[in-house]
Structure formats: C-alpha cells, structure tokens
Amino acid sequence: MQTTTVIDSPATEHAHAHGHTGHHHTETFLSKYIFSLDHKTIGKQFLIMGMIWAVIGGLMSVIFRIQLGWPDETFPILEKMFAAWYTDGKLNPEAYYMMVTMHGTIMVFFVLTASLSGTFANILIPLQIGARDMASPLMNALSFWLFFTASVVMFGSIFLPTGAASAGWTIYPPLSALPQTSPGSGDGMTWWLISMVLFVASTLLGGLNYVSTVLNMRTKGMSMFKMPLTVWALFFTAIIGILSFPVLVSAVVLLIFDRSLGTSFYLSNIVIGGQALPYAGGSPILFQHLFWFLGHPEVYIVILPAMGMVSEILAIHSRKPIFGYKAMIFSILGITVLGFIVWAHHMFMTGMNPFLGSVFTLFTLLIAIPSAVKVFNWLTTLWRGNIKINPPSMFAIGFVSMFISGGLTGIWLGNSTVDIQLHDTYFVIAHFHIVMGIAAFFGMFAGVYHWFPRMFGRMMNETMAYIHFAITFVGSYLIFWPMHFLGLAGVPRRYYTFNEFEAFAHYGTLNKVISIAAIIVFLGQLIFLVNFFWSIKRGRKSTQNPWQANTLEWTSPIEGIHGNWEGDLPEVHRWPYDYSRDPNSDVDFIPQTVPLTEEEKKDKIHH
Amino acid sequence: MAEVIEIKEEHHVDQLPTPNNGEGGENSALNISYGKTMMWYFLLSDAFTFSAFLISYATIRISQPWWPDPNVVFKSFPFMAHANVPLGFVSVMTFVLILSSVAVVRAVQEGHRMNQKGVVTWMFWGIVGGVFFLGCQAWEWNNLIHEGLRPFYNPFGPNEAGKTTLFLEKMAMSPGPVAFGALFFGITGFHGFHVFTGVCLNVYGLIGAANGPFHKRGHYEMIEKLGLYWHFVDLVWVFVFLAFYLM
Amino acid sequence: MSGHLTEEQYKSQVAAVWKSTLWLSIITVVEVVIALTLGHLIPKFILNLFFVLASVLKAFFIIAEFMHLKYEKRAFIISLGVPLIFLVWALIAFVVEGNYWLHLNFPK
Numbered sequence A: 001m002q003t004t005t006v007i008d009s010p011a012t013e014h015a016h017a018h019g020h021t022g023h024h025h026t027e028t029f030l031s032k033y034i035f036s037l038d039h040k041t042i043g044k045q046f047l048i049m050g051m052i053w054a055v056i057g058g059l060m061s062v063i064f065r066i067q068l069g070w071p072d073e074t075f076p077i078l079e080k081m082f083a084a085w086y087t088d089g090k091l092n093p094e095a096y097y098m099m100v101t102m103h104g105t106i107m108v109f110f111v112l113t114a115s116l117s118g119t120f121a122n123i124l125i126p127l128q129i130g131a132r133d134m135a136s137p138l139m140n141a142l143s144f145w146l147f148f149t150a151s152v153v154m155f156g157s158i159f160l161p162t163g164a165a166s167a168g169w170t171i172y173p174p175l176s177a178l179p180q181t182s183p184g185s186g187d188g189m190t191w192w193l194i195s196m197v198l199f200v201a202s203t204l205l206g207g208l209n210y211v212s213t214v215l216n217m218r219t220k221g222m223s224m225f226k227m228p229l230t231v232w233a234l235f236f237t238a239i240i241g242i243l244s245f246p247v248l249v250s251a252v253v254l255l256i257f258d259r260s261l262g263t264s265f266y267l268s269n270i271v272i273g274g275q276a277l278p279y280a281g282g283s284p285i286l287f288q289h290l291f292w293f294l295g296h297p298e299v300y301i302v303i304l305p306a307m308g309m310v311s312e313i314l315a316i317h318s319r320k321p322i323f324g325y326k327a328m329i330f331s332i333l334g335i336t337v338l339g340f341i342v343w344a345h346h347m348f349m350t351g352m353n354p355f356l357g358s359v360f361t362l363f364t365l366l367i368a369i370p371s372a373v374k375v376f377n378w379l380t381t382l383w384r385g386n387i388k389i390n391p392p393s394m395f396a397i398g399f400v401s402m403f404i405s406g407g408l409t410g411i412w413l414g415n416s417t418v419d420i421q422l423h424d425t426y427f428v429i430a431h432f433h434i435v436m437g438i439a440a441f442f443g444m445f446a447g448v449y450h451w452f453p454r455m456f457g458r459m460m461n462e463t464m465a466y467i468h469f470a471i472t473f474v475g476s477y478l479i480f481w482p483m484h485f486l487g488l489a490g491v492p493r494r495y496y497t498f499n500e501f502e503a504f505a506h507y508g509t510l511n512k513v514i515s516i517a518a519i520i521v522f523l524g525q526l527i528f529l530v531n532f533f534w535s536i537k538r539g540r541k542s543t544q545n546p547w548q549a550n551t552l553e554w555t556s557p558i559e560g561i562h563g564n565w566e567g568d569l570p571e572v573h574r575w576p577y578d579y580s581r582d583p584n585s586d587v588d589f590i591p592q593t594v595p596l597t598e599e600e601k602k603d604k605i606h607h
Numbered sequence B: 001m002a003e004v005i006e007i008k009e010e011h012h013v014d015q016l017p018t019p020n021n022g023e024g025g026e027n028s029a030l031n032i033s034y035g036k037t038m039m040w041y042f043l044l045s046d047a048f049t050f051s052a053f054l055i056s057y058a059t060i061r062i063s064q065p066w067w068p069d070p071n072v073v074f075k076s077f078p079f080m081a082h083a084n085v086p087l088g089f090v091s092v093m094t095f096v097l098i099l100s101s102v103a104v105v106r107a108v109q110e111g112h113r114m115n116q117k118g119v120v121t122w123m124f125w126g127i128v129g130g131v132f133f134l135g136c137q138a139w140e141w142n143n144l145i146h147e148g149l150r151p152f153y154n155p156f157g158p159n160e161a162g163k164t165t166l167f168l169e170k171m172a173m174s175p176g177p178v179a180f181g182a183l184f185f186g187i188t189g190f191h192g193f194h195v196f197t198g199v200c201l202n203v204y205g206l207i208g209a210a211n212g213p214f215h216k217r218g219h220y221e222m223i224e225k226l227g228l229y230w231h232f233v234d235l236v237w238v239f240v241f242l243a244f245y246l247m
Numbered sequence C: 001m002s003g004h005l006t007e008e009q010y011k012s013q014v015a016a017v018w019k020s021t022l023w024l025s026i027i028t029v030v031e032v033v034i035a036l037t038l039g040h041l042i043p044k045f046i047l048n049l050f051f052v053l054a055s056v057l058k059a060f061f062i063i064a065e066f067m068h069l070k071y072e073k074r075a076f077i078i079s080l081g082v083p084l085i086f087l088v089w090a091l092i093a094f095v096v097e098g099n100y101w102l103h104l105n106f107p108k
C-alpha cells in the first residue's frame, strides 16, 4: 500500500501535504493500474468494467431481438457460436428467458448503476470539490473489487449446466423461488442472489465514501451551494443507494430462506405437476413490495448522475449560467424523496389493494413536477445560448430529448386505470428504455466525451463521435418508438414468440424493423469503443482546459497526478456557472478560483 | 443543557480529524468527522435492512387469522425445568444488552478523557455483556427447537398438526402459522449475527485500546465508532423485543 | 489532547448516562409488567399502541444519549431523521396490504 500511493488516508496525507508530488514512489504495473487506490484510476476501472458489461448485455439483446424479428428462421451460424443455447439453429426458449434476464440485470445494475456512478463519482467528486482523494481510498478500491467479484459470479453463472437466472431482472417468486419451475431457477438463481449481495456491499462502500467525501473534504471556499450540479446529483444518488439497496438485501435474504430452508415468506398454495407443495401463508406480493421499494429508487440512481452531468455540460457548452441552480438542487431532492414513496406503481396489476393503488397513483404523478422543473431548466439554459456543437453537447441534448419522450409515457403508466391496459406490454418496455436506458446511456456518453481529456489527457475523435451520435440517436428512436404501438395493441412483453397469436400476426414486419435497428445501434457502439481506445493512445493532446469550463477539475494538471494538485489546494470564490458574464470581455468564463471583484462583492445576489 | 453543548463544541473542534486532509478546507458540512459520518450512514442503511425485515414481519403477521401468544411461547427459564415465567428470560437478556451498551458509553467517555485504563475496563464489560447475550440467545433457540419450532413448522397453534389440508384451509401441516418460526429465527438470527459482529469489533477495540495504538493517535475515535455500532445493535433489539415478545 | 473536559463536565455526562439507563430499565419493566397483567383486560389495539410508544421512547434514549446524537448539529440529526419517514410510509402501505390479504383469503 505504501508504494502505491502517497495518500493512504487523510491522516497520513497531512504529513505530506506539501510538495508531495515531487516524491517518486516505485510503482509497478500492478500497483499503478490494478490495485490502485487513486480515485482517478478506480474511476477508469469502473468505466472499463462497464464497457465490457455493456457489450455483453448488448450482445444478448441482439440475440433475443433476432429471435423476435425472425421467429421462423434458423441461424446455423449462431448455433456454431453459442452451441449451448441453440437447437436446430433456433434459440431455445430457456435460453431466451436467460438472455432477457441477464440483459436486464447487467444493464440496470452493472452498467447503469455500478459503472455509471462508479466512474463519474470517482473521477469527478474529488476533482470538482478540490480534494486530494476520497475520504477512504481503501474502501473505495474495495468497492470496485467487490463489484468485480460480483461480476465474476454473475458472468460465471452463464456457464452453469442449467444456465443463468431466467426469472426476469425482477426475479419474482414463485418462479425464482422454486428450482423445479425452470432450469434457470436452480443454481443460476443461487449465483444471481450471491452476486447481488456482493454487488450491494460494493454499492454501500462506494456510496458511504461519496457521501462523506462531499460532506467533509471540500476545499476552502467550496461551500455546499458552490458545488457543481454533477456533485450534487452524485451525492443524492449515493444517498438513494444507501437507503434503498439494503431493502433489496432483505428481500434477497428472505428469498434465499424460501429456496433453501423451506420457509414460506413468499410462497403459498402452490401446486406443481399435480403435487401440492407444503408452503403456506406467504405472499409473492410481499416480495414485489420489497423489490420495488428498491426498484423504483434504483431507476433514479440510474438517471440522476446523467442528469447532473447533463446540467453541467449544457451550461458549459451553451456558455450560459445554468438556469435555476437552486431549483435544480431542490428538484433532485424532491425526486429523491418522492422516489421512495411511489414503488407500488409497478404493482397495480398484481391484485394489490386498489385503494392503496390510488394513493400510489397520486404520489407517482407528483414526481412529474420536479422532473418537469429539470426539463424546463435545461431548455431555458439552452435558450438563446451560444451553443457550441460538439460531441458532449450533442449527447446532452439527446439526453433531454430522450428524457422528455420517455417521461411523458411515465405519466400514462402512473395512472392505475390506464396501466390496466398497458402493464406488461411493450409500452412499458418503450417507456423505461427511452427514459432510463437510452437517456442514461446518452448522459454517460456525454460525460465520457466531455471528461475524456480530464481522464486521459487527450481528445476523442469528433468525426467518429458524430457518426456514433447519429446512429445512436436515430436508431434508438427507431427501436423503441414503434414499441409504443405494439404495447397499445396489447402485445405482451417477455414472450418468446408471437407466432401462435392471430391478433399479433401483422406486427411481424414491425418486429423485423425493430430488430434491424437494434443490430445497427449495437454495431454503432463499436465505433465508440474504437474511438475510445484509439484516442487514449492517439487522440489529439488536450489543452489544460479544453472546454473553457469553470470547475476545479480543469485546474488540476491534465496529466493526472496523485493528490490532484501540486502545492496547495485551490481556493474557491464563486459558483461554477459564471459564463458570459461580461459581454465586453473576450473571455466568456470565470473559473471558480477567481476571486470576486469589488463590484461583485457589493452585488449580493451573486454567488 | 447549556454547559453540555459547550463541551460538544470543544470536543468537536479538536477531535474532528482534519477535514480535507488537514489542509484547512471547508468545515465539515455537518460538523462531524468523516469516519463517524460513514458509520452513522452505514447504520442508517442497516436500519433499513432491519426495518424491511420487521415490516415484512408485520405484513405477514397481520395477514394471518391467528398468531401465537408470546406469553405462552416464551415462558421457559434456564435451570428451572418446568417453570412458567412468561417473558422472564427475555427481560434478563434485554437488561444485559442495555447494560452492555452503557458500559461501552462509559468507555467512550473515558476515551474523551484519554483515560486508557478506563477505556479498557469498560470495553471489557461491554464484551462480557455481549457474550452473555449471545449465550442466552443460543439457549433460547435451543429451547424452542426442542419444543418443535422450525422455520417451516410451528407447534404453537390452535389447529391439529397434520389434520389441516392445504389451500385456504390455512397453515399447511403445522398447528400454527408457519411464518412464525421462519420470522423468529430469521430476524433474531440476523440480530444475533449483528451482536456477534459487534462483539468481534469490540474485541478489536479492546486490543487497540489496551496495546496503546489508539492512545498514541491522541484520540479514541475508533472506540466511538465501535460504540455507535454497538448501541445500534441494542436499538434494534428494542424493536425485535417489541415485535416478538410484547405485541 | 486530553483534558477537554473539566472534571465537572465529565461528571455531569456520566450522570446523564446513568439517568438514561435508569429510564430504559424502568420502561422495560413497565412494559413487561403490563404485558403480563393487563394483557387480557385492555383492548389489544390500545395495548399495542402503548408498547410502540414505549419502544420509541426507549429508542430515543439510546439514540440521543448513548449514541450522542442529541449533541450533534441539527442538520445532521435531520439528515438521519428524514429518511425514517420512508419507513413509516412503508410500514403503513405494507400493513394495509397484509390486512387486505387477510380479507381476501379469509372472507367473512
């Protein structure tokens, strides 16, 4: 540990606070890139893991989209590649369910939770609040390695003889509780549960670290209300995680008991193959309540970091102060609070108490308010701005578009009466992929394009980035927009094939179109990957502050050094959004480290 | 009150281990060290885990037409074979856990005075209390298992075992609601697991206090953090006690 | 670092802790006695309400005095207290559901 980094802990840091960058510690490859305690390296590790997972998860979606697009064709090539999952050139139904389950689990938890927060909280929190590292670098590294272990377990489960879990990413019992119900409910489910417990431990370690870093490690002058919105968003994301994931642990522990100790928490009145099982008195709906108590906050864990980054990026690239800084913060707070009291809107159709359902409808519709505040503020930030067209700004604008399109359908679904028709159809798939999946990916891409120079000291290639953007933006709408119509017509989700259904026969072509778009979008992401790795080595060298931004991360040497700043930490004097303040000046930004002028001091409104 | 607050100011300003690495950053927003912040929010998180269990308990219990009377289930006492002492034993357990918590508070207070010997002594008593509690719990589990309670079988009930059929003829094969045993073992087990962890952590604290590394740091914050965890275990017991023994 | 506390302050703190201990013990004893004696006399609902309130009071002593929260900054206390509202709502919603299942499964 001593050799890896100068900063073992805040306490020892004190001793080397000054001029420590001059030290040269012997660093091996292992200590520098693998078991590093430096927050910037850990952030990159999260990013790389996320990319690997996204490719795996994306590939799975391609496989099941091929099944849905061409249910009658055979694919000998695919059988050659994935022999275990195909018979006679056709995807096995069990493999199909495994694919959708793994796709959901991987994308929601591993990519958009662990990797998205992990990457940007690690890289941005210390750099943007002016800290030398996280409060506890060791716990931070541990968080990554627990995530890594969880990943290994989840990935390993795919190769079990009975396959990985296949009860859907929401693993509802009784399907998930009884091994005899499907192959995936055997060992695969056990591994899923173990992986998830490790995953929660990782999230908890990370989250506690982010929260205490934000609360305790800010540099001089960086009061809470001078923090960039990225930090605010990541801060609340961490809080949501701290409060909601433990409930998933409880749900999972009770499920494990049902699976292995013969308890009946979630089970009652079950007959399989004519044989009555001895479970009595439990309720599968209890599991759904517990799961969604995590599950709904979880969707905000996914979207808040993207929202924070987009707020920051839109302000910078439209060269305008963010519109409604405090409104943005309080709407994040509002979303956080409301996010915890609406979970049962996923359960209107389970046979829950309808009166309770109407209360949940009311709370659910309230979330539209803080969400709309944010959308309004993004649009007004862009309004009459001096918008710079570049990859981060394109993706940030794309995010806003996606969030609006997907958020509006949320309001439909939030009405319990409308949900009777739409629940468990492709309408829901369209809703949450647009508002959560694609939007969060757009936020992530915006973040990567924007902070790539901060991470690697080089710029990404713009041409490739624009092609990537065009394919992803158009392609995503092509995939998910038609799904609204499928859903309105009643086409149910999680079906292996629609061949048997007269009513859905004429949607065959539409399903093909969707599948083709999905494959193209998947291939489009390879452009991003090529760009990413090519630019790490060959990208144009970045200047110290390539986007002319105000925040502190651009004052720390762009090469990235341990401890982030040579000599003293920077001192903060103003909020991060002083763009285009003085129309007569040729610099249109004032970094946070620039002291207030005498005039500004008199002007009380200013930050 | 006024003077107590006074103390707090002093102790915090000095003991706050170096916000922002001791480089004179902004003060901690909540005026509490990062280590204790983490411990507190971890406990908040853990409180959600426990609450999820206890809320599940409440949900399942209220959905059953009948529930065993704690005064009947929990009436045995060690070394008194046929005694009928409802809630007697668990009251002793509860009291021991409270006293153990008090001992650790005392250790923390001695830590503020940098009184090494006091810290060690009180930590020792705290550990003794914890171990005693675990022993009691083992005895109680053993006793209930002897009486036939299982995670999937509950002998305390109005029905005749094996007579009832499945489905809405309620309660499967056992006389009482099966959930009772599952919830009892599950929740007290999870609590016991926390007590066990707490005892291990306290032993670590005891060693650190006795051998002097904490003393050399100039503060006993580690004991404070362990203490927070230990009191939390006590706190959870208040609600476990409420759920299983009182209501 | 030692000696922040004057002897007097120390003593008053120690006394505060023992006082809380006494309260905790008294409440527990009262709870148990009531459970044993009045169990069948008072309506179940009122009895349970009393137990819940007594437990919350015990929790208050542990958190405020033993965990020293009473002496922390107000904002910190709020940051820990507000999330508990979610648990209260969860409890209400879950119990309403449980009660509903009872009526579904055992219609009168």
Ligand code: HEM
Residues within 6 Å of the ligand: A170, A299, A300, A302, A303, A345, A346, A364, A365, A367, A368, A371, A407, A408, A409, A410, A411, A412, A413, A414, A415, A419, A422, A423, A424, A428, A431, A432, A435, A436, A437
């Ligand atoms: C105005 C705001 C929103 C409302 C009123 C809303 C409402 C709903 C409702 C009622 C459902 C359940 C539909 C059903 O299964 O029948 C749902 C599903 C879902 N929503 Fe939203 N939503 C909103 C925003 C969001 C956001 C911002 C995200 C994520 C960032 C999100 C992610 C999801 C996910 C992942 C599901 C489906 C989970 C599944 O069943 O697999 N929603 N939404």
Ligand SMILES: [Cu+2]
Residues within 6 Å of the ligand: A295, A296, A299, A342, A343, A345, A346
């Ligand atoms: Cu939701």
